[in-house]
Amino acid sequence: SHVQTFVGSRDGGPRAAIVAPSTARLWPVTDFTTGDTAAALLQCETAASTMKNLMLISSYLDITRPSGDILPSELLAAVRHCQSSNIPFIVAMDSNAHSPLWGSDTNPRGEELEEFILKYGLRIENVGSAPTFVGRGASTIIDITLTWNVPVQNWQVSDETTLSDHCLLTYEMETTPATSAAPEFPFNFRKMDWTRFREHLSNEPLFFHPHFWT
Numbered sequence: 001s002h003v004q005t006f007v008g009s010r011d012g013g014p015r016a017a018i019v020a021p022s023t024a025r026l027w028p029v030t031d032f033t034t035g036d037t038a039a040a041l042l043q044c045e046t047a048a049s050t051m052k053n054l055m056l057i058s059s060y061l062d063i064t065r066p067s068g069d070i071l072p073s074e075l076l077a078a079v080r081h082c083q084s085s086n087i088p089f090i091v092a093m094d095s096n097a098h099s100p101l102w103g104s105d106t107n108p109r110g111e112e113l114e115e116f117i118l119k120y121g122l123r124i125e126n127v128g129s130a131p132t133f134v135g136r137g138a139s140t141i142i143d144i145t146l147t148w149n150v151p152v153q154n155w156q157v158s159d160e161t162t163l164s165d166h167c168l169l170t171y172e173m174e175t176t177p178a179t180s181a182a183p184e185f186p187f188n189f190r191k192m193d194w195t196r197f198r199e200h201l202s203n204e205p206l207f208f209h210p211h212f213w214t
Contacts, residue, residue: 010035015060015094029055032078036060039078041087054150055082055089063096067108070097071116079120079148088149091122094166095142102126104141122146125171130157135165145169 006028007017014035020026025043032039038058044051059075075091082089099110101117101124117124125145132143143166145155155171162168 006033006038006040008034008036008038014038015062016058018056018058020056026056029078032057032074032081034072034074036062037072037074037078039074051088051149053087055087057089057091058093059091060094061096061109061113063109067112070109070112079122083120083148086149089147090150090152091146092169093144093146095144097142098140102141102144103129117146120148122148123150123152125152125155127155128157130167132157132167132169133165134167143167143169145171 002022003019004022004024004026005017005019006026007014012035016036016038018026018038018040020040020042026040027043029039029041036059040056042054042056044054055078057075057078059072061070061072079089079091081087095109095113097109097113098104098107099114100106101110101114103126104110116122123146125147126141129141131139132141133139145152151174152171153173155169158168158170160168
């Protein structure tokens with residue numbers, strides 16, 4: 001296959017996924033992946049920074065979730081982990097929320113999402129007022145791109161035809177995928193409790209988990 005896909009499971013089918021070229025050095029992060037959130041770590045090289053790894057996160061915010069609880073717990077966990085480990089990240093989000101911060105009007109879901117963005121110091125890459133969703137007799141801006149310590153430029157809503165009622169969002173980074181070597185992780189493998197790791201792994205496959213380090 002020419003692509004690799006990272007997706008979780010959910011009754012009714014997943015609503016978030018990451019699809020990348022098969023040549024990209026990507027590793028799934030299952031601790032942060034469910035039917036509504038997908039995460040993968042990209043090993044990369046940059047010409048203008050020291051960024052070695054980049055976390056890619058795709059997230060769907062269920063419009064039926066109650067006010068005060070619109071954010072998936074896996075998304076919150078991924079953001080906290082990346083910031084505590086100094087891993088830059090990008091969040092591609094179907095927010096189902098409105099805010100002037102991304103060129104829309106406002107609603108309570110948007111206000112809640114604004115608080116999340118400000119609390120974690122995230123950058124909104126959306127530019128302009130072109131709708132990102134066109135369908136069912138309506139057009140609106142609900143798809144947003146959030147970043148932390150990532151050099152994104154030339155963000156735009158593409159006019160390319162897709163098979164979705166959501167438009168294609170495009171942008172550029174000063175980053176090229178690496179072709180060899182595994183990513184560096186902020187853990188000391190000499191302190192790994194391998195016995196506990198193997199016991200857990202036999203019950204539930206995972207990518208990594210901080211509580212195995214002492």
